[in-house]
Amino acid sequence: MINEDKIREACASDKERGFKLLMEHFQQPIYWHIRRLVVAHEDAEDILQEVFIRVFRHLDRFREESSLGTWMYRIATNECLRFLNNRKEQAVSAEEVQEELMNKLMASDYVDYDNAMAVKFQQAILSLPEKQRIVFNLRYYDELDYEEISRITDTRAETLKVNYHYAKEKIKEYMTNN
Amino acid sequence: MEKEFDFKNIGKQMPYRTPDGFFDRMQTQVSARIKVENRKKQPRMKLVIAATLAAAAMVLGLVFFPAANPEAGQVSSNPLLVATDIDCSYSDAMDNFIAEMPDDELEEWVELSEYDIFMN
Numbered sequence: 001m002i003n004e005d006k007i008r009e010a011c012a013s014d015k016e017r018g019f020k021l022l023m024e025h026f027q028q029p030i031y032w033h034i035r036r037l038v039v040a041h042e043d044a045e046d047i048l049q050e051v052f053i054r055v056f057r058h059l060d061r062f063r064e065e066s067s068l069g070t071w072m073y074r075i076a077t078n079e080c081l082r083f084l085n086n087r088k089e090q091a092v093s094a095e096e097v098q099e100e101l102m103n104k105l106m107a108s109d110y111v112d113y114d115n116a117m118a119v120k121f122q123q124a125i126l127s128l129p130e131k132q133r134i135v136f137n138l139r140y141y142d143e144l145d146y147e148e149i150s151r152i153t154d155t156r157a158e159t160l161k162v163n164y165h166y167a168k169e170k171i172k173e174y175m176t177n178n
Numbered sequence: 179m180e181k182e183f184d185f186k187n188i189g190k191q192m193p194y195r196t197p198d199g200f201f202d203r204m205q206t207q208v209s210a211r212i213k214v215e216n217r218k219k220q221p222r223m224k225l226v227i228a229a230t231l232a233a234a235a236m237v238l239g240l241v242f243f244p245a246a247n248p249e250a251g252q253v254s255s256n257p258l259l260v261a262t263d264i265d266c267s268y269s270d271a272m273d274n275f276i277a278e279m280p281d282d283e284l285e286e287w288v289e290l291s292e293y294d295i296f297m298n
Binding site for chain 2: 023024048118172
């Protein structure tokens with residue numbers, strides 16, 4: 001598997017080739033991160049495309065203070081939040097946005113409804129407040145450490161630990177009682 | 179008593195699926211969009227740079243070579259008035275130029291300006 005240094009080197013010598021490597025390396029984890037946040041495949045597809053276009057435009061200006069992965073997750077998370085906030089700006093409350101996401105989960109061509117437990121688990125995650133949902137997904141599925149999540153979300157690592165703990169408790173409760 | 183949920187039972191399973199060949203198509207689509215953007219960008223950037231240089235040259239010409247201006251005599255008699263005239267015509271031209279510029283082009287121009295040492 002190719003590492004980030006190889007991608008950086010390739011980007012420095014030939015931007016388009018480097019970018020292709022970057023897409024190959026990151027498109028799946030970034031897609032799944034987006035998908036877990038916005039639920040519908042069609043929305044995730046649009047956002048992923050937008051993320052890559054933004055990354056390509058700003059690749060020359062990428063500062064090596066953080067890893068490429070952290071940078072990509074940050075851009076993707078911000079794009080998802082922008083997408084979700086757009087709905088809120090259209091006079092839709094946070095609860096209604098959450099309900100919309102639940103509905104999308106329950107009426108999609110790209111959800112395997114035979115796996116009832118996995119569907120219920122996603123419902124439990126969607127019942128969390130937005131911030132807890134982001135922290136939970138990044139920690140549980142992507143296995144990022146708190147320092148990385150802190151750089152992605154601009155939140156202190158201690159706060160993130162508390163958020164993750166609360167999220168797990170709420171999910172446990174949801175899965176047990178529903 | 180209900181049995182407590184154990185995360186180990188679910189692991190990283192997700193019910194989400196993607197259409198067949200989605201990831202291969204995504205790469206092709208992004209690459210195609212980048213090619214189109216690059217093709218559009220080149221002549222636009224040339225146009226923006228040329229227009230900026232032309233406007234700068236015009237202002238410099240009027241400031242440093244007032245004798246070449248047929249109304250140069252008025253410069254000494256009423257510099258403030260002439261300077262105001264020059265500023266207006268220059269800013270009107272720039273206003274029109276900016277007003278006619280599509281949003282994405284304007285966005286690129288602003289991005290470019292942020293990193294331009296002469297503008298900052």
